[in-house]
Amino acid sequence: MHILHVSAVTNWGGGEYHIENLCSELLTSNPEIKNTVLCVEDSPFKERLSKTKIQYITAPLRIKIDLRYVFKLGKICKKHQISLIHIHDPSALQLTIIADKIYNLPPFVLSKKTSFPIKDRKKTLFKYNYSKIKKILCVSNETKNVAKKAIVDKNKLLTVYHGTNLKTKSTKTPFLIRKKYNIPNHKTIVGHIGNHIKAKHLETFINVVDRIINIEKHTNFIFIQIGTFSERTDALKVKVNQLNLQEHLIFMGYTPQASNFIPQFDIALMTSQSEGLPQFIYESMYHKTPIVSTDVGGISELITHEVNGFLAPIHDADTLTAHLLKLNNSTNLKAQFISKSYKILLAQFTTENMARETVKIYKSVLKDA
Incomplete structure (x- = not known):
């Protein structure tokens, strides 16, 4: 079995992770299965893969539909006798369908990693209901439920939680946040990891900082945000300056091995307005950092409110602020959230479980092909 993983993402994010x-995981658990990743040349993902043992091939993608990428995909399938194509993002799906029209490719498996509704447009519905897609692997039950509205054959939809890789965990970082930014030990570090995209709604993150610092007058907090800058970043920075929060909120930008910094956070804060199931939640659970989050996507499938974390409605900075303050003032709550989250993670949400379920699906698709 030779699986081609197709990625057409030009930055680094949870999907690439x-x-x-x-x-x-498959290199260890199923060495008989060969895996090759097709990724965009000169991308952060390519740089990341170059430091691993994962086999990868790059292709140019300068425009949305770059035929050089399409031709490369088709030629790889023929040359390497690919058994099955695992598509990992919407752009990759479109490019793979175009390649199929030219090369008659092997069957597809598609990963649906967000809870964004599939748009009710003829071309979009055609893509997601394309006959070569044999299974759609949804990152959470919520993602599956959202996708049901657009997928004709509901039997194609399966939930496969991603989980975290216990074998690759590290706390090694090029610097310590407290030391680099001269943060005293008595100050609470609240951290977030996520690229500057609409789904993460960092406007809410800034609103929480504003309430804690300017309204509640709790200046014993420092907020750290790690993630790739985008066209949204300038507006976020302007808002920070307008609220005089420059000394309280630090944008670190893209940072390699970002999850290694999580143990340096006292509290993990998610303010997303849309999610599948963010890797940041898994990683925080593993690194024993208590979590406060908006209740979006599949997050409530990992975090039960007031049992192993705090949840709040989207855009609700007031409730998120109250949760942060309550958690920061309770050693017992922190210990409870950390202990319960860690046990849940090890029992259900590891890459070992994810790989096992994914291999079953690969085999069932190829058996029926």
Whole structure:
């Protein structure tokens, strides 16, 4: 069995981390299965893969539909006798369908990693209901439920939680946050990892900082945000300056091995307005950092409110603020959230479980092909 993992993402995010985790796990658990990743040349993902044992091939993608990428995909399938194509993002899906029209490719498995509704447009519905897609692997039950509205054959939809890779964990970082930014030990570090995209809604993150610092007057907090900058970043920085929060909120930008910094956070804060199931939640659970989050996507499938974390409605900075303050003032709550989250993670949400379930699906698809 030779699986081609297709990624057409030009930055680094949770989806690419999933591909790396899956392929790394399969190298150990199922060495008889060969995995090759097709990724965009000169991308952060390519740089990341170059430091692993994962086999990868790059292709140019300068425009949305770059035929050089399409031709490369088709030629790889023929040359390497690919058994099955695992598509990991919407752009990759479109490019793979175009390649199929030219090369008649092997069957597809598609990963649906967000809870964004599939748009009710003819071309979009055609893509997601394409006949070569044999199974759609949803990152959470919520993602599956959202996808049901657009997928004709509901039997194609399966939930496969991504989980975290216990074999690759590290706390090694090039610097310590407290030391680099001169943060006293008595100050609470609240951290977030996520690229500057609409789904993460960092406007809410800033609103929480504003309430804690300017309204509640709790200046014993420092907020750290790690993630790739985008066209949204300038507006976020302007808002920070307008609220005089420059000394209280630090944007670190893209940072390699970002999850290694999580143990340096006292509290993990998610403010997303849309999610599948963010890797940041898994990683915080593993690194024993208590979590406060908006209740979106599949997050409530990992975090039960007031049992192993705090949840709040989207855009609700007031409730998130109250949760942060309550958690920061309770040693017992922190210990409870950390202990319960860690046990849940090890029992259900590891890459070992993810790989096992994914291999079953690969085999069933190829058996029926």
